[in-house]
Amino acid sequence: MQEITVDKCARCGKLFISPAVVCSACGSEEMEAETIPGRGKIYTYTTIRVAPEAFQDQVPYPMAVLELPHDLRLTARMILKEDERMEIERAAECVRKDDAGYWFQLV
């Protein structure tokens, strides 16, 4: 499992998907890097079939909004096996991170 990098406010403890430089809750500029488990469930999903120029060679590609621990959410790329379909509430796990962000697969 790939962990997710988050920024934790050093003053009030609020967590943000990285990168964050200010805490929108208390105004602090002190952030501490942390990680949370890359496990969650699908909040919603789609499959992109018309892409920006830089992604054209990858279509079609599935994407989902994932609900993570600590009430955080993330939009990520999905890796699906041939017979797999995305569904809301379905559990998913992060397997890697690259220039396109985090990649999840169904569990």
Added chain:
Amino acid sequence: MRSVSIIGVGTTDFGVLPDMGLKSLASLACNRAIVDSGMDRKEIEAFFLGNYIGGILEGQETLAPVTACELGLSKTVGCAKVEGACCSAGIALRMGYLLIASGVHDFVLVGGVERMSGASTAKNTEALAAGMDKDMEGYTGLTFPGYFGLVANRYMHEYGGTVEQMGMVAVKNRSNAVKNPRARFRKETTLEEVLNSRLITDPLKLFDCCPIADGGAAAVLCPTEIAHNFTDKPIEIMGSGHGLGHNTSYAMDGPSCTCTVYAAKEAFDRARIEPSDVDVAEIHDCFTIAEIVDSEDIGFFARGKGGPAVEEGLTQVDGRIPINTSGGLLSKGHPVGATGLGQVYELVRQLRGEHENQVKDAEIGLAMNLGASGLVSTVTILRRD
């Protein structure tokens, strides 16, 4: 605060206009609004011009003063380009409204313009994606259509909405555009044709998505108390709202664009009316699901009832609340920086009693313009004076 009115409107056709440059489209729309108002252009004190991707696609920035020179405005005019993605023109209108309402100026020209047909679909998709937060998700490959695909699947999950209801939005708006000479697509479609069109971003298909377009639109504003000096049919801005939403798709609060909820609340509070008082609306149907969600965010329908409302015909020209009698973005096309004032142009025609799909006795109209993936929204409520 002073009351503000629209005394002139102008537009170009929306569509593929290869012979027309960005500045020319802006100049034509603005000139038509000035001529429609009957006022002396040298008396315009400020000019705000909405534009989103002219820098990326056309390599043209500083577009407002460039256009002001072609229009022959006074050398004392204050002008600025306004950018808020697809909401740019709605924000330009809001800026002009605020300056007159506050008493700073008496005459303001507001416009919006975009030129998109010179670029490929991939290049347009990339340019439009510049409205997403580059640090947080611009790099993931998500697109604006993709965002509305996420919204559509969540809408169906939460409320039991259907792809047929979305398809009916396209059928309705295409049908409305048949009579609108300003629209890009003027041919009717069928639910079968919509549902059989190719997938763009599941569950949205080609006919669920608005086409790109070239186009410009503009309006001239002044204090309501002197509006009758210029026209027999001034249109009062009863209320204006401008709301902030979320910078990432994952921050969405259910299938809703909360920026529209806030913008609508401000506009209705200022106008002191209810959604049920509106006679005709032009709302941001960049995708069929967007029109459904917008209609709930504004308060025309309860949560989850926007889809069934389309099915029941409540949003047709002769329905309880006619929506997008112009054909909407789905048929007119979406010249992103111009769209907000294109909507206002259509509503002014309705409230003057001059529209091709005239709603009987229309007195109050509402325009709602959305920018990026639920990031910014304006709502403008107009009344026949």
